[in-house]
Amino acid sequence: MPEPATGVFTLEDLRSMLRVDDADELTESTVDKEFEYLGYDSLAKYELISQLVRRHGIQISEETMVHLHTPRQAIDHINSLLAAASDNAVRS
Amino acid sequence: MSALAITGMGVVSPTGQSPDQHWSSVMEGRSGIRPIGRFDAASYPVRVAGQVEDYVARGSMPSRFIRETDRFTQMGLSAADAALQDAALDPAELPEYAVAVVTASSSGGTEFGQKEMERLYQHGPSWVSPYQSIAWFYAATSGQISIRHGAKGPAGVLCAEQAGGLDAVALARRLVRDEVKAAVVGGTDASLCPYGLTAQLTSRRLSTVNEPERAYRPFDASASGYVPGEGGAMLIVESVDEARRRGARIHGTVLGHAAGFDPAPWTGRPSALRRTMERALDDAGIGPRDVDVVFADGMAVPADDADEAAAIGQVFGGGGVAVTVPKALTGRLHAGGGGLDLVTALLAMRHGRVPHTAATTDVPGSYDLDLVLDEPRRHPIRHALVLARGHGGFVSAVVLGA
């Protein structure tokens, strides 16, 4: 596994997009819990979708979002989209 | 109609964040009106307001929740939490539809709305938060309280500006009579953001005196208008029978209510104040002589004060009843004002003290009003009448008993 490059999407980025500022909310220890269990509802996911477009120019469809059940799944998926986007940028 | 017991009180006010704190501020005449601190108000003609300066919604609510709601809703939730705790009532332990929630709302999530409109016009629609749809509207607080406490009975939201808080109590009373065991009822407002203040300025009733201790002086010869404030109160109400059955402490009872509406200004017809007070007394089954104190609306606009003083005189006789305006310490809290006045009146009954109107010193003789000045007055209180007037002509009156 290569080291994460700078700019790769982290838990801290996710926390910022979901507007979390409590230190003990959404941490490494809860990264595999389901969003619903952690208290993040459909509105929180819409917030994340729109922030990703604004800040990174990447689109996650609602259908995909439904299947991202945990913070880790969301972070991994976002990173895969960011990696694909930067690959395209290099090639073009 | 069986009397309605008030068994819980929660307060988020410029004068304190619990009934006890609020009461000691009222007794000491300690004002919550201070220079506006939430934004730079230097360019506005009004630079003081009643603010809950050290309000922290955190603690009981997750930070995420705080980003999803306007301050008015956070204050409503804090007050509702405290009121339920005070009443030792947990809706989860009652039958599924046994608890109602009724709030008054005067301006909704004004600060949240200003921020989101800024994002819309500065950056475009995709910048507007998904939470705007649930934070800005007037029903936000009733909805959030229902969810937080699992209250599945009827949920009401009434808007009548400052009169709404008392109307909400009347609606809760009806629901307790007809279909639920208990209700969370009250209101809050928190519109001290630049757009909220600017809108309030256009009412032309705001005081532009910017010394906090002189800005809002109801019934004073130098009355210059009112000061806006933020916060409010929530109450728990249930039937007296139910409260006794479960051994709850009864802070007081709601004995009567009436609402009326002032005719349009161009008709020249008289205000609804007198009739509304009389009907509230009728509804309570008592006469003017049974009332020991009137919590007046106290707009501090000379024409409004004169109207109100005259109406009180018509009902109670000139100087016939002790009158007070403790909201001089908080400013007008709009949807939050009625609930807070009820709390103050309940505490006054408990302590046998009529609060003074701290900022007022010189009441014109023509008002013929026994306004309690300088210091609280020791006096047993059997019944209190609480009066509120809302922008546009709303009038509401509640009669409280022990």
Next chain:
Amino acid sequence: MRRAVITGMGVLAPGGVGRDAFWKLLAAGQSATRALTVFDPAPFRSQLSAEVDFDPRAAGLTERETRRMDRAAQFAVVCTREALTDSGLDLSRVDPSRVGVSLGSAVGCTTSLEEEYRVLSDEGRQWLVDHTYGVPHLYGYMVPSTLAVEVAWQAGAEGPVHLVSTGCTSGLDAVGTGARLIEENAADIVLAGATEAPLSPITYACFDAIKATSANNDDPEHASRPFDARRDGIVLGEGAAVLVLEEESRARARGARIQAELVGYGQRNNAFHMTGLRPDGREMAEAIRVALREARLDPTAVDHINAHGSGTKQNDRHETAAFKDSLGDHARRVPISSIKSMIGHSLGAIGSIELAACVLALEHQVVPPTANLRVPDPECDLDYVPLEARDHRMDVILSVGSGFGGFQSAVLLAAPGTVRP
């Protein structure tokens, strides 16, 4: 016991101004939804609307009234005038202190608040907005209760007056609450109804953000498709309706034409989620049961349901479950329609507009259809009346609503003399 009956009605809905135009549209199953024209829709996901073609001057408002009032207030005042005329009431012979107002609105004067914000903030550039540009009526726009003030002034009401703002059930709750004022002897006449003029950029941005509105921008006339498998959200609309509620014996004594009786009202909250609905429709079912109990009616007495039918999958299934839960087997036999297929969803106003539609359905003994319902959602397996109006013998109509904040409301209307002795 004191009871409320309906003796007058004014309605302003997309597709035509006034009662007759409204019924003509519904009976024809014609859709009034179209491409949004009131502002540039280009930056928005949903570019659809159901607009009222409204000229305030032609509707009888003076220049001063038009300037003072938000569009929602203009709607409410015009409907109030129509309702009072329709009722035949001579207000000069009525004690003003016995006249009340119970008006509903979800978002109040949002449109004016937003327009003024743009000016004061220089298009969002200044957080510290410039107060020197504040128009005289700005505070009136900030407090939605102003809408009730305008109606009270119009009717000369000096009794209990308030605005009910329970989101998208406001229009049902305002009428239900207004009837209570009569029942408990706080008033003899109540102007009860609702108004909404929410078609502004911030409203569209709000609903875009949660993807609740339809993005079927290529086919505006067929965009609102409740109970259809292809539906993809709400089409925002605007409008108002005001009813004259009158104490029954008073109405009879003056020989008023009683158009319908309000026989039951129930409201519950799902205490679940601000925008989400439980799939089982449990709390809406309970609201329906409460209304039936008050009316002392069996579920089998319901002859037609005016559904909430907002055009979201979540709602349509929630509602179908609620009807089955509350009405049992009878749910399969009742013709059900959503007129939002034709006039869109006008948020707080729609509940009152739908009650106006119920009064007209009773009068004509015709169930209006659900337009655009061509591919029924198999999960919505009740008698949702598609495309064409249906002649149907009716005494009792149920109208329901559901809204953000968890509110679930139900109102029962009956043809005069059919339910009560």
